[in-house]
Amino acid sequence: MGGHLEKRRSRGLNGHLWLLLPAALLILPFFVWPSVLIIGKSFSGDTGPFEQYRIVFANPGIRTVLAYTFYVSAVVTGITLVIGYPVAFVVTHLPKKIAAICVALIFLPFWVSTVIRTFAWMIILARKGPLNESLLAIGILSQPLRLLDNGVGMILAMVYIQIPFMVIPLINTMRTIDPSYMRAAAILGANPFSQIVRVYFPLSLPGAMVGSILVFISSLGFFVTPSLLGGSRTMLSILINQQASRLLNWPLASALATVALVLTAALFLIYKMVRRAAATSGGIA
Amino acid sequence: MKNEGVLWKILRLSVRGMTMLLLLAMLVPLAIIVILSLSDQSYLSFPPTAYSFRWYRSFLANSDYQSAIINSLTIGVSAAFLATVAGTLVAIAVIRGAIPGKNLLSTLMMAPAILPQIILAIGLYPISVLLSLNGTYWAVILAHAAVSIPFPFIAVCGALQGYSDRIEYAAMSLGASPRQTFRHITLPMIGASVFSGFVFALAFSIDELVLAIFLTSPSTRTLPLLLWQQLNYQVTPEIAAAATALLTFTLLLILSATIVRRFSQQKYKVSGA
Amino acid sequence: MMMGIGKIKAGCAVAIRELTKEYYPIVAVAPTSVDVASGGFFAIIGPSGSGKSTLLGILAGYVQPTAGRVEVNGKDILSEPMYRRNIGMVFQNYALFPHMTVAENIAFPLKMRGLQKAQVTERVRQSLAMVRLEQYRDRKPGMLSGGQQQRVALARAAIYQPSLLLMDEPLGALDKNLRDEMQEEIKRFQQELGITVIYVTHDQQEAAFLADRIGIMKDGAMVQIGTPRELYERPTSRFVAGFLGEASVFAITGLSAGSEASATIEGGLSMRINPANAARGGKYVCIRPENVMIGQEAARLPNVYEGVITESLYTAGSVRYRITAPAGQSLVSRALPHTGFQLYETGRTVKFGWSPDDVCVIN
Numbered sequence: 001m002g003g004h005l006e007k008r009r010s011r012g013l014n015g016h017l018w019l020l021l022p023a024a025l026l027i028l029p030f031f032v033w034p035s036v037l038i039i040g041k042s043f044s045g046d047t048g049p050f051e052q053y054r055i056v057f058a059n060p061g062i063r064t065v066l067a068y069t070f071y072v073s074a075v076v077t078g079i080t081l082v083i084g085y086p087v088a089f090v091v092t093h094l095p096k097k098i099a100a101i102c103v104a105l106i107f108l109p110f111w112v113s114t115v116i117r118t119f120a121w122m123i124i125l126a127r128k129g130p131l132n133e134s135l136l137a138i139g140i141l142s143q144p145l146r147l148l149d150n151g152v153g154m155i156l157a158m159v160y161i162q163i164p165f166m167v168i169p170l171i172n173t174m175r176t177i178d179p180s181y182m183r184a185a186a187i188l189g190a191n192p193f194s195q196i197v198r199v200y201f202p203l204s205l206p207g208a209m210v211g212s213i214l215v216f217i218s219s220l221g222f223f224v225t226p227s228l229l230g231g232s233r234t235m236l237s238i239l240i241n242q243q244a245s246r247l248l249n250w251p252l253a254s255a256l257a258t259v260a261l262v263l264t265a266a267l268f269l270i271y272k273m274v275r276r277a278a279a280t281s282g283g284i285a
Numbered sequence: 286m287k288n289e290g291v292l293w294k295i296l297r298l299s300v301r302g303m304t305m306l307l308l309l310a311m312l313v314p315l316a317i318i319v320i321l322s323l324s325d326q327s328y329l330s331f332p333p334t335a336y337s338f339r340w341y342r343s344f345l346a347n348s349d350y351q352s353a354i355i356n357s358l359t360i361g362v363s364a365a366f367l368a369t370v371a372g373t374l375v376a377i378a379v380i381r382g383a384i385p386g387k388n389l390l391s392t393l394m395m396a397p398a399i400l401p402q403i404i405l406a407i408g409l410y411p412i413s414v415l416l417s418l419n420g421t422y423w424a425v426i427l428a429h430a431a432v433s434i435p436f437p438f439i440a441v442c443g444a445l446q447g448y449s450d451r452i453e454y455a456a457m458s459l460g461a462s463p464r465q466t467f468r469h470i471t472l473p474m475i476g477a478s479v480f481s482g483f484v485f486a487l488a489f490s491i492d493e494l495v496l497a498i499f500l501t502s503p504s505t506r507t508l509p510l511l512l513w514q515q516l517n518y519q520v521t522p523e524i525a526a527a528a529t530a531l532l533t534f535t536l537l538l539i540l541s542a543t544i545v546r547r548f549s550q551q552k553y554k555v556s557g558a
Numbered sequence: 559m560m561m562g563i564g565k566i567k568a569g570c571a572v573a574i575r576e577l578t579k580e581y582y583p584i585v586a587v588a589p590t591s592v593d594v595a596s597g598g599f600f601a602i603i604g605p606s607g608s609g610k611s612t613l614l615g616i617l618a619g620y621v622q623p624t625a626g627r628v629e630v631n632g633k634d635i636l637s638e639p640m641y642r643r644n645i646g647m648v649f650q651n652y653a654l655f656p657h658m659t660v661a662e663n664i665a666f667p668l669k670m671r672g673l674q675k676a677q678v679t680e681r682v683r684q685s686l687a688m689v690r691l692e693q694y695r696d697r698k699p700g701m702l703s704g705g706q707q708q709r710v711a712l713a714r715a716a717i718y719q720p721s722l723l724l725m726d727e728p729l730g731a732l733d734k735n736l737r738d739e740m741q742e743e744i745k746r747f748q749q750e751l752g753i754t755v756i757y758v759t760h761d762q763q764e765a766a767f768l769a770d771r772i773g774i775m776k777d778g779a780m781v782q783i784g785t786p787r788e789l790y791e792r793p794t795s796r797f798v799a800g801f802l803g804e805a806s807v808f809a810i811t812g813l814s815a816g817s818e819a820s821a822t823i824e825g826g827l828s829m830r831i832n833p834a835n836a837a838r839g840g841k842y843v844c845i846r847p848e849n850v851m852i853g854q855e856a857a858r859l860p861n862v863y864e865g866v867i868t869e870s871l872y873t874a875g876s877v878r879y880r881i882t883a884p885a886g887q888s889l890v891s892r893a894l895p896h897t898g899f900q901l902y903e904t905g906r907t908v909k910f911g912w913s914p915d916d917v918c919v920i921n
Contacts, residue, residue: 019378019382023375023394025371029412030428034404038407038408086303087308105309105312109311111535112492113494115509122516218401272392
């Protein structure tokens, strides 16, 4: 049996392990090594291997940052889902060509540097920026809103940046929902509301899960937008950066990074499980 | 019953209308930057009261920007090239090869895109010092290459899954050696995706900031990093001009990849996939 | 019309010995031995997942067997890589190269063999004429119909004059009428070239039409090999009897051999059977519908019974009856309508019977 496997590997297009070599030369030293290094360094300290983690979970300042990071990520995920779901629904059911244009429109900002997109929001949300000016002009506001430096602007900009990560998985899932399910529900007596709530929504849940996890993961690690629009409140990435490059406290920075890494890995695992479950449970007809 | 129908129609139309508005709103921030870059004023205010190309002239004459653009292109093209070679080969191994642990392997290939870059950045900094790469082009090139492997990997996996491996078996049954099969069959079939993987990796590298903060020196400073430093220091419409240039370049790249892919899809209508 | 390629010197003889493929713990192909004569047309049929395509994959070289040998004209081919076996193959869904034109597809094997350009052009021209696709030479396969693609695949697989041609469900993607037409074309093609063909299909009629010998596969094992007639008239198992055509099958409760051989089936019905069949032994008897006679034709037979027609179905070309005997056995009879033919309605009590020679004893 083993001999045959070897024979098989040495033959044809199949199984040439050398195909993995270039990727290994990049991924091992420049992805795996740094990850391991950080985890290793996080267990260093004068009083024992868990010193840094004691600080992370005991220091009220750090705990506030962690809680705030979770809060912002959750709020951004929620808003993105509420906005993204109807958008994905509409785009999915448009004629093919128009849908392709819409998907391109959704994806377009994704390819623009986060620095630039955040910069745009700095302008839009400024005290005398176009948003305040136009709201004042219409008469909705009597005095300009304070949107920068208090988290509101940051969340708005993050939602804008994260929308593609939510809409694309939703569209992918919604495309696999056979319209005959809705027709079957209709002929069985379900009104349009029940058709959507009882039939369509449950079938689209895997897409919503995948999108939400992606947005949440990516929000946890956001750096540029919180730095420029976050004001005085700090998110995890900024704290890691401060500890590492300003205070040169690498062990603490590593412990914080390890916390983020473990969280991300755990969420990514859930993401893989959701996708696999969706793929096996008749999502693909 | 009839009223209910009208109600649904109104609801449907309004959801559709709001979606279209939102899609257009996606473009507003980009439009604002473009408009601002044409401002004639010496400070940022929107909308500008007068328009000119003066900030473009100033941007083009600025030696900081010039070297940043050259650095970004050098780093981007090199990193994208390495990522494309590595990502393409792994994709072939994962989709067509007989190797163990394919699931784990593709997860590992995807991981760099998921991990927050700040984590990688603080891990890579000591490594680049250790390997005496710090401050050289190679530090950023190799980091960007590792992180952008997912782009060519996903694109080529998609292309390979798009046609049956019977096509390659057919070539071999007709007398083509593995090398000839790759050259005459596999490569033409995945060519467009390899190209778009390269472009996406290039676009990623050219836009990337966090790794650049940690791994560049003043002499290898990239365009996003320069923009970042300017934003934290002094904000003039020159930034908008630079941002517009970067934005235009990235979008042209993406457009070219889209066109190549669309074109090749029309060319080879894969039968019986 | 087939002059373009020229008669292949001689189709090769294929000997498959104890060929096995395991994807541990699944046995995809149990030890299988088959001989295909030079110039023979051997069809492998079986339900999906029975291992027939895996077997073909081993012969072509893209599936590596766990054990066994395959000899072509006495020479072991399993140690050769796929591209040096010089075997032609028509793949499921054809596997035409979508980025090459029809002419480029057909020229591909010649180019891989390093033929001169002029020679390639000439051979491709002849081959295109042979499959009547001259006017499509510069089209991409995606723009051809299913039947045209099928012909390109055939031309491409035959242009380098392999002595063995493998075909994996080549007509599976075509509709009924086109399939019938292509069957004729493939048969003519094979006979004129004198090539040896191993052909995989799940369609038993297609196999019976094309092949001179058929192997039936089930769960990775070749359960019976024979001519179409042998398989139909002398199935050895319940599976083969049911897979090829229709049959009434009953469990045997008592079997006596000797010159007055007879079998008793469930429900106590007893029948005379051919002593040679009885000697082989088995668990079931099997009677083909066209051997079950009704009315006067039945009266003179040794096995004659009385029953009620419970179903009478007139279809194009034949009548199918279901008859239920008093003890509850139900069997199928088929008759060919002809002039003056009597159609029995449902509910009518009739005499029915069959000859002892038409009773198969099977496992």
